[in-house]
Amino acid sequence: MLEHQVEPLFKATAPGGLANIFAAFLVFTLLSGTHHEADALWLTSGVILLSLLRIVVARDYLLKKTYSLQTYLNTHVFLTFLIGLTWGVCIFIQNDPSDEAIRNIVFLLNFGLIAGSITTLSTYKAAYLAYSLPQLLAIVLVFIVIDTAVSHYMAFAVFLSTVFMMTASFSINRSHKTEVELTYNNKQLINDLNNEIGIREQIQLELEDNKRKLEQTVAERTKDLVETNTDLEKVIEKKELAEESLQYLAYHDELTGLPNRNLLINRIDHSIETAHRNKQQLGILFLDLDRFKAINDSLGHIIGDKLIKQVAKRLQRTLRKEDTISRNGGDEFVVVIQRMESSEEAIGIAQKLIETLTSIFEIDSHKIHIGASIGISVFPNDGDTALSLLRNADTAMFSAKKAGGNRLQFYNESMSNRLRERLTLESELHAAINRDEFYMVYQPQVNCETGHTIGFEALLRWENKKLGHIGPDQFIPLLEETGLIYDVGEWVIHEVIDFISKGNIGDASVSINLSALQCGDIEFVDFIRDEIKHAGIKASQVEFEVTESILINDFEMTEVFLNELHDIGCSIALDDFGTGYTSMSYLTRLPIDVIKVDQSFIRNIDSNTTLENIVKAIVNMSSSLGMTNIFEGVETDAELEVVKKLNGSLVQGYLFSRPLDVINVEGWMSHERPADCQAL
Ligand code: C2E
Ligand code: CA
Ligand code: CA
Numbered sequence: 060m061l062e063h064q065v066e067p068l069f070k071a072t073a074p075g076g077l078a079n080i081f082a083a084f085l086v087f088t089l090l091s092g093t094h095h096e097a098d099a100l101w102l103t104s105g106v107i108l109l110s111l112l113r114i115v116v117a118r119d120y121l122l123k124k125t126y127s128l129q130t131y132l133n134t135h136v137f138l139t140f141l142i143g144l145t146w147g148v149c150i151f152i153q154n155d156p157s158d159e160a161i162r163n164i165v166f167l168l169n170f171g172l173i174a175g176s177i178t179t180l181s182t183y184k185a186a187y188l189a190y191s192l193p194q195l196l197a198i199v200l201v202f203i204v205i206d207t208a209v210s211h212y213m214a215f216a217v218f219l220s221t222v223f224m225m226t227a228s229f230s231i232n233r234s235h236k237t238e239v240e241l242t243y244n245n246k247q248l249i250n251d252l253n254n255e256i257g258i259r260e261q262i263q264l265e266l267e268d269n270k271r272k273l274e275q276t277v278a279e280r281t282k283d284l285v286e287t288n289t290d291l292e293k294v295i296e297k298k299e300l301a302e303e304s305l306q307y308l309a310y311h312d313e314l315t316g317l318p319n320r321n322l323l324i325n326r327i328d329h330s331i332e333t334a335h336r337n338k339q340q341l342g343i344l345f346l347d348l349d350r351f352k353a354i355n356d357s358l359g360h361i362i363g364d365k366l367i368k369q370v371a372k373r374l375q376r377t378l379r380k381e382d383t384i385s386r387n388g389g390d391e392f393v394v395v396i397q398r399m400e401s402s403e404e405a406i407g408i409a410q411k412l413i414e415t416l417t418s419i420f421e422i423d424s425h426k427i428h429i430g431a432s433i434g435i436s437v438f439p440n441d442g443d444t445a446l447s448l449l450r451n452a453d454t455a456m457f458s459a460k461k462a463g464g465n466r467l468q469f470y471n472e473s474m475s476n477r478l479r480e481r482l483t484l485e486s487e488l489h490a491a492i493n494r495d496e497f498y499m500v501y502q503p504q505v506n507c508e509t510g511h512t513i514g515f516e517a518l519l520r521w522e523n524k525k526l527g528h529i530g531p532d533q534f535i536p537l538l539e540e541t542g543l544i545y546d547v548g549e550w551v552i553h554e555v556i557d558f559i560s561k562g563n564i565g566d567a568s569v570s571i572n573l574s575a576l577q578c579g580d581i582e583f584v585d586f587i588r589d590e591i592k593h594a595g596i597k598a599s600q601v602e603f604e605v606t607e608s609i610l611i612n613d614f615e616m617t618e619v620f621l622n623e624l625h626d627i628g629c630s631i632a633l634d635d636f637g638t639g640y641t642s643m644s645y646l647t648r649l650p651i652d653v654i655k656v657d658q659s660f661i662r663n664i665d666s667n668t669t670l671e672n673i674v675k676a677i678v679n680m681s682s683s684l685g686m687t688n689i690f691e692g693v694e695t696d697a698e699l700e701v702v703k704k705l706n707g708s709l710v711q712g713y714l715f716s717r718p719l720d721v722i723n724v725e726g727w728m729s730h731e732r733p734a735d736c737q738a739l
Contacts, residue, residue, distance in 0.1 A: 060239065060240065060243060061128065062128055063239045063242065063243050064182060064183070064235065064236055064239045065128070065132060065182060065183050066182075067179075067182045067235070068135065068179070068180065068182045068183045068186060069117040069120050069121050069131070069135070070117075070121065071178070071179035071180075071182075072113055072114055072116075072117035072118075072135070072179075073114050073117065073118075074179065075110075075175075075176060075179040075180070076110035076111065076113055076114045077110075078172060078175060079106055079107075079110045079142060079172065080106070080107050080110050080111075082106075082168050082169075082171075082172055083102075083103040083106040083107050083110075084103065084107075085168060086099060086102075086103060086149065086165055086168060087099050087100065087103040089161050089164060089165060090161065090165075093158060093161065095152060095153060098149075098152050099149070102145055102146075102148060102149040102152075103149075105141075105145045106142055106145050106146065106149075109138055109141050109142045109145065110142060112138055113135060113138040113139065113142070116131060116134050116135055116138065117131075117135065119131075120135075132183065132185075135183075135186060136183070136185045136186050136189050137189075139180065139186050139189045139190045140189035140190070140193070142190060143189055143190040143191065143192065143193040143194055144193045146169055146172070146193065146194045146197070147193030147194050147196065147197035148197070149165070149197075150165065150166065150169060150194060150197040150198055150201060151197045151200060151201060153165060153201065154200075154201045154204045154205065166198055166201075169194050169198065170198075170220075172194070173190070173191045173194055173195065173224060174224065176190050176191060177224060177227055177228050177231060178231070180228075181227075181228040181229075181231035181232045181235065182231075182232065182235050183232075184228070184229065184232050187228045187232075188225075191221070191224065191225075191228075192221075195217060195218075195220075195221040195224075198217045199214045199217050199218055199221070202214035202217065309321060310322035310325075312385070312386040312388075314364055314367055314368060314386070315367060315368055315371035315386050316371075317371055317375075317384060317385050317386045317392075318383065318384075318385040318386075319385060319386060319387075319388075320385065320387050320388065320393075322385065323383065323385035323387070323393055323395070323445075323449075324445045324446070324449075326383045326385075326395060327341075327343065327395055327445035327448060327449070328444075328445050330383075330395055330397055330438075331438055331443065331444070331445065331448075333397075334397075334398070334438055334439075335439070337398070339397075339398050339399065340398075340399040340400070340401070340402075340437055340438060340439070341395065341396065341397065341398075341399060341437065341438035341448075342394075342395070342396035342399045342402075342404065342405040342408075342435060342436075342437055342438075343393065343394075343395060343396075343435065343436045343437070343438070343448045343449060343451075343452040344393065344394040344395075344396065344405065344408065344409055344412070344433050344434075344435055344452065344467075345387075345391070345393055345433065345434040345435070345436070345449065345452035345453050345455065345456040346374075346391065346392045346393070346394065346412060346431050346432070346433045346456070347390060347391050347431065347432050347433075347456050347460065348370065348390040348391075348416070348429050348430070348431055349429055349430035349431060349432060349460070349464040349465055350428075350429050350430065350464075351363070351366070351389075351390035351429060352390075354366065354427060354429065358425060358427075362422050362423060362425060362427075365422045365423070366420055366422055366427060366429070367386075367390065369420055369422065370390075370392070370416060370420075370429075371384075371386065371392070373415045373416060374392060374394070374412060374415070374416075376415070377408075377411050377412055377415045378394060378408070378412075381397050381398075382394055382395060382396050382397060382408075383395040383397075393449065393452070394408070394412070396408060399437070402435075402437060402469065405435050405437065405469075406435075406467065409433045409435060409467040410467065412431065412433065413430065413431050413433060413465060413466070413467065416429060416430065416431045417429075417430055417431075417465070430464055430465030431464075431465065432456050432459040432460040432464045432465065432466060432467075432468070433456060433459060433466075433467040433468070434451075434452045434453060434454065434455025434456025434457065434458065434459055434467075434468050434469075434470060435452060435455055435467060435468070435469050435470060436448045436449075436451040436452035436455060436469075436470040437469075437470075441470045450475075451470040451474075451475060452470060454470060454474045454475050454478045455468045455469060455470035455471075455474060456468065457474075457478065458474050481537070483526070484526070484529070484533070484534065484537055485537060485541060487523050487525060487526060488521075488534060488537055488538065488541065488543060489541070489543070491521060491523065491547075492543075492546060492547060492550060494524075496521055496522055496523055496524070497519060497520065497521055497547065497550065498520050498522070498554075498720070499517050499518065499519060499520065499551065499554050499555060499558065499721075500517075500518050500520055500718035500719060500720050501515035501516070501517055501518070501558070501569065501718060501719055501720075501721070501724050502515060502516045502518060502711055502716060502717065502718040502719070503515055503711070503715055503716045503719070503727055504516060504570075504689055504709060504710070504711045505709070505710055505711070505715045505716075506708050506709055507699060507702070507703060507707075507708055507709075507710050508703075508708045512564075512567050512727065512728065513567060513568070513709060514567050514568040514569060514570060514602065515564065515567060515568075515569045515570070515724070516569075516570045516572075516604070516711060516718075517551065517554075517555045517558075517569050517570065517571050517572070518531065518572070518718045519531055519535070519547070519551055519572075521534050535574070538574075539574055539576055544574050544576055544577060545576070545577065545580065545583075548573070548574070548577045548583070549583075549586060551571060552571065552586065552587055552590055553590060555569050555571050555601070556590045556591060556594045556596060556601065557594065558721060559594070559596045559600050559601070560594040560595065560596050563721075563724060563725050563728055564724065564728055565728070566600070567600070567728075568599065568600045568601065568602050568630070569600065569601060569602065570601075570602035570603065570604050570632055571601065571602070571603055571604065572603075572604045572634065573603050573604065573605050575605070575606070575608040575609045575612055578605060578609045578612060578617055578620050578621070579612045579613070579616055579617070579620070580620075581616075581619065581620060581623070583620075584620060584623045584624055584627070587601075587624065587627065587629075588627050591627065597628070598627045598628030598629050599628050599629070599630070601629045602629060602630045602631070602632055602652075602653070603624055603629055603630075603631050603632065604632045604633075604634040604655065605621070605631065605632070605633065605634060606633070606634045606635050607633070607635070607636075607638075607646075610645060614645065617649070618648065618649060621649050621650050621651075622650055624650075625650035625652075630652040630653060631649070631650055631651050631652055631653070632651070632652065632653035632654070632655050632689070633646065633651050633653070633654045633655065634655045634657075635655065635657045635691075636654045636655055636656055636657055636677065637656065637657045637659070637660055637673065637677060638657050638659065643680070647684060651684075651686060652686060652687065653686060653687050653688070653689055654677065654681045654686050654687075654688050654689075655688070655689045655690075655691050655711075656674055656677055656678075656688055656689070656690050656691060656707075657691060657692075658691040658692020658693075658712075659692075660673055660674050660677075661674070661690055661691065661692045661693055661694075661698050661702070661712070662692060662694075662698075663698075664698055664701045664702070665695070665697035665698055665700065665701050666697075671701060671705070674690075674701075674702075674705055674707075675705055678705050678706060678707065687709065688707055688709065689709045689710070689711055690702045690707045690709065690710045690711070690712070691711050691712065692711075692712050692713075693710045693711070693712030693713075693714045693715070694712055694713045694714055695714060696714065698712075698714070699714060
């Protein structure tokens with residue numbers, strides 16, 4: 060505040076100083092030539108020097124502010140006082156009334172200076188007092204010193220003037236201060252306002268900046284969102300496409316593009332509903348290609364796949380539009396015949412399908428001939444659900460296949476039962492070896508002339524925990540069909556040779572039945588050789604029974620197989636002789652030692668002369684070929700008598716013994732025959 064208050068003091072120093080300097084020159088000019096000239100010179104010089112010095116100080120403050128404000132003020136006031144004092148001395152030295160006129164002019168000059176300084180010095184009271192008081196006091200003193208009535212009035216007048224001037228100066232000083240304060244406060248206010256405005260502007264700017272940033276962020280986010288949205292749409296589109304193709308794959312066969320089993324079941328269910336409503340029949344044709352597996356195995360699956368595709372095309376071409384064809388997997392196809400009037404319709408379509416598949420396929424320069432077996436089930440007779448209709452058509456197809464293939468077969472209920480039984484049997488059979496469910500029994504073969512036991516026929520038995528005793532006529536064909544016969548056959552060889560090696564039967568031989576399948580496996584001979592060698596028994600104690608069915612195999616191979624067996628030292632028996640249609644010329648080329656006359660010739664031979672004649676012929680033929688005979692299935696003394704009459708000596712039958720288990724064989728050998736010769 061003080062700073063603002065005294066600013067005019069410093070600014071007015073230069074004009075104030077110049078006024079003093081000018082007045083000093085004037086006074087000197089007035090006093091020169093008077094006896095005050097010397098004093099006037101010194102005093103005038105003093106005023107001029109001091110005024111200049113004060114100007115310098117003021118300039119320094121205004122321009123540089125090297126020292127504190129108070130220092131400048133003190134210095135300024137001090138110099139002002141010195142100027143005032145100098146003037147005061149100057150006035151005082153003129154108290155002699157020698158030249159009253161000059162004196163009064165000087166007084167007037169000083170008065171003028173003091174009056175004038177009200178404007179320049181009033182802003183700071185001390186400065187004004189320091190300047191004016193020495194001069195005014197000097198004037199008052201001079202008038203007092205003169206000591207006249209007039210001078211006393213003059214002193215009093217000057218004193219009054221002094222009081223007025225002081226009052227005026229103080230008043231100016233006060234109003235100056237107020238003005239400065241006001242100005243300052245206004246400035247402060249304006250500053251505050253400006254600050255406020257600045258702050259507001261700043262805030263406004265910040266707000267705008269934030270708004271801009273926000274808009275930018277929103278724009279960016281919107282862009283991001285739009286992009287994300289587009290991406291999402293693309294993902295969804297892709298997902299939908301993937302779902303569509305998954306959906307397609309879920310219901311179609313990839314290779315042929317035909318409906319697959321899932322879709323088929325849907326369609327059948329749907330067709331059943333319609334057929335049920337309209338009281339119509341529905342035909343399900345289950346088609347399986349004949350020989351497809353062989354083609355796939357020999358020509359490879361690429362050709363196999365191409366064949367399936369062509370088959371699909373031919374089938375589609377043959378069918379009506381409204382009928383559904385589907386691929387069930389592998390080489391199986393299923394056709395659904397809608398609105399079937401009668402089963403004749405199914406026959407007609409099935410025959411057409413078989414026909415279309417019978418003509419040759421040409422794939423990659425291979426000429427392929429296949430056929431098809433078709434099983435037919437009909438709604439509502441053969442089932443009322445898709446699954447039961449399909450299962451029954453499948454069963455019928457299986458039956459068609461068993462009957463030789465390339466044919467159609469309608470479903471009937473007995474098929475289903477047979478199939479079920481067979482499936483159970485099959486699954487049990489697979490586990491039988493590991494579960495130790497097989498065992499061997501041995502039926503003695505007796506020389507009825509000497510009463511000696513010359514050998515035994517080894518017969519396989521199967522005792523299943525769930526199904527009980529299952530006869531070989533039932534399970535042997537299954538072993539053959541499932542291929543288990545090879546493993547079970549080896550197990551039999553091992554068991555029998557082990558049985559012989561125990562030495563309980565002396566020199567008697569044991570004959571083992573072989574399936575035709577086993578006779579096609581040369582490595583099997585090696586196995587037998589090793590087993591015999593390993594057990595250390597005589598090969599002559601082992602005989603093999605084969606039936607005429609071995610002739611369905613490649614003859615050369617069968618010949619090699621039997622010769623090798625024979626070479627080991629085992630004898631070969633031809634089983635069930637007379638039941639087949641064997642060409643004798645073939646048989647003579649095989650190393651056969653024994654012909655077993657089938658029990659069907661022995662049964663009731665005593666009362667049937669035709670049978671007797673046939674057996675007589677067999678015996679003659681055998682002896683002419685150097686073979687011996689065994690007569691199977693002798694059950695009665697009467698049958699035995701006829702056999703004996705025909706020079707038959709080797710017999711096997713219930714008359715002597717039923718097949719025996721290992722323990723009873725021991726008893727048999729020691730002639731302690733089982734009391735009732737019960738079958739085991
Ligand atoms: P198969 O080779 O003709 O065996 C003789 C069958 O006649 C045996 O039946 C035997 O028990 C039965 N038999 C013996 N004497 C009489 C009799 O006086 N009267 C009557 N009614 N039957 C008699 P099984 O044991 O049921 O065998 C049936 C067929 O099973 C066998 O006929 C044979 O072909 C086959 N088989 C048995 N075991 C084996 C084996 O280990 N391997 C092979 N591949 N087939 C076997
Ligand atoms: Ca036999
Ligand atoms: Ca037999």
